[in-house]
Amino acid sequence: MTEPEIQAQGLKRSFGTTLAVDGVDLSVARGEIYGFLGPNGAGKSTVTRVLCTLISPTGGRATVAGYDVETDADKVRLRIGVALQEAALDPKQTGLEMLRLQGRFYGLSKADTERRLADLRELIDIGSALEDRVSTYSGGMKRRLDLALALVHNPRVLFLDEPTTGLDPTSRARVWDEVRRLNTELGMTVFLTTQYLEEADELADRVGIIDHGRIVAEGTPDELKRSIGTDLVIAVVDGDPEIARTALLPVAGVERVDVNGNEVTAAVSNGPEAISPVAIALAGAGGGLRVRELSLRTPTLDDVFLSVTGARLADRESGTDGDEQAEVES
């Protein structure tokens, strides 16, 4: 078997008394897109910063592109591209000036840098704006320039930390296309952290869910969704949802029941067959329980998130709804 492109074993990182990363094991194969999903403060950025050699682990070990992130940090750095949440862009320079500087920084000759810039113009949709000062760029343009900067030295592994947070849906879809292209056309391994379930679902070959510094679930998006049941019957109830849980657990075909606020989710093996028995059980549950809504759907990654963490990702975020906060690109 070929060596994993990214591997972490028992990785830990604390800041004072805060244990931000609490024993993470993960393995990413060459050419894979790995989606690292979790709410604010779960430890995503800290794991990424350790893997990118920006901070040291306080326990465990990790290798990237075959090199240890602590003892061979320089070799790791030459082989990775990094686009973090806070792009360090100089507003007074043009995109082109920044890209040329980056080429020099990585020791590329002038001719090599120009060749690379021509490739990058093909790969990343930044067009003529490269000649403009960064201060005139929209949020989406800044993200794309930052991505291009991470790619100047043609890295083997690309780390993207929440690449589409705050972008409107159109810009988000453009970044997704670019990441897909880098992966399929260049075979680049991509480690992508995100708070967006849809992003992980769309892009990632495999997803790891991190909560309180630990990986609580891992698999392909389909595996993760299948792991919680074929179909879900969702009941929104008035009254004590625990009464609904107790009534639903013995119903034939019900595999598990999760409660989140007044929403009761029953994972079932066959939705159309289960919906009537579920409705009957809820109607006869007693205790003043009333059903306001009953619906049937297939599982999403947010349902997986609920089943492994006890809360929906959307509920754990405050004010980070991408669509409400989206910056509209001109």
Ligand SMILES: Nc1ncnc2c1ncn2[C@@H]1O[C@H](COP(=O)(O)OP(=O)(O)OP(=O)(O)O)[C@@H](O)[C@H]1O
């Ligand atoms: N430099 C630091 N000093 C102290 N505490 C830190 C530092 N960096 C991170 N932490 C803490 O470590 C925990 C994990 O933070 P981290 O930024 O890795 O989470 P995250 O999942 O990336 O969240 P976000 O989506 O907000 O970036 C949090 O409790 C955070 O407050």
